[in-house]
Amino acid sequence: MTDSVLLRVCATYCHPEADQDAYDSLRRLAVRPGDREMALFKAELRRALTDPDRVPPSLYTAVRYDDGSAERFLRRLWGDLYPDEPVPNPPGR
Template structure:
């Protein structure tokens, strides 16, 4: 199995989004992982989470630079499309904020 792109190039665009989503949203993650992510997502005192939110916002607005296959491989979402997964993730993590629009 090859290393995920975010391990080889942690500063690559969307690397933080893919890494964190893979850690907390993968179906084999700890059963409380998604709830933990909801708590972490509100931590604006952690640069990693600020970067994650910015990556998520950018991916929703313009997914053209997002390595979709890498995201799917890390998360294995079943929403039907990358865009649907990203929008659901935003609504779950930031319910009081409007969905980013292009």
């Protein structure tokens, strides 16, 4: 996942220097039909949520989230981008 769409998109739209307009742009992109990159992003985000132990430390470096963990950040991100869909959980949860 080190060269992933998930990391690239998060680094672009969720890093500390990104403003609210950038994050709002991500929200619009996330639901744009037919966008191949965003479909890959959503698939990688889903995989990361179902197996949060595989999320690389570089996500924190790229985003500097203050949620306390990568899993919490990713759960919040899913909820912001896909509010009408349940947040994917790791197996057994």
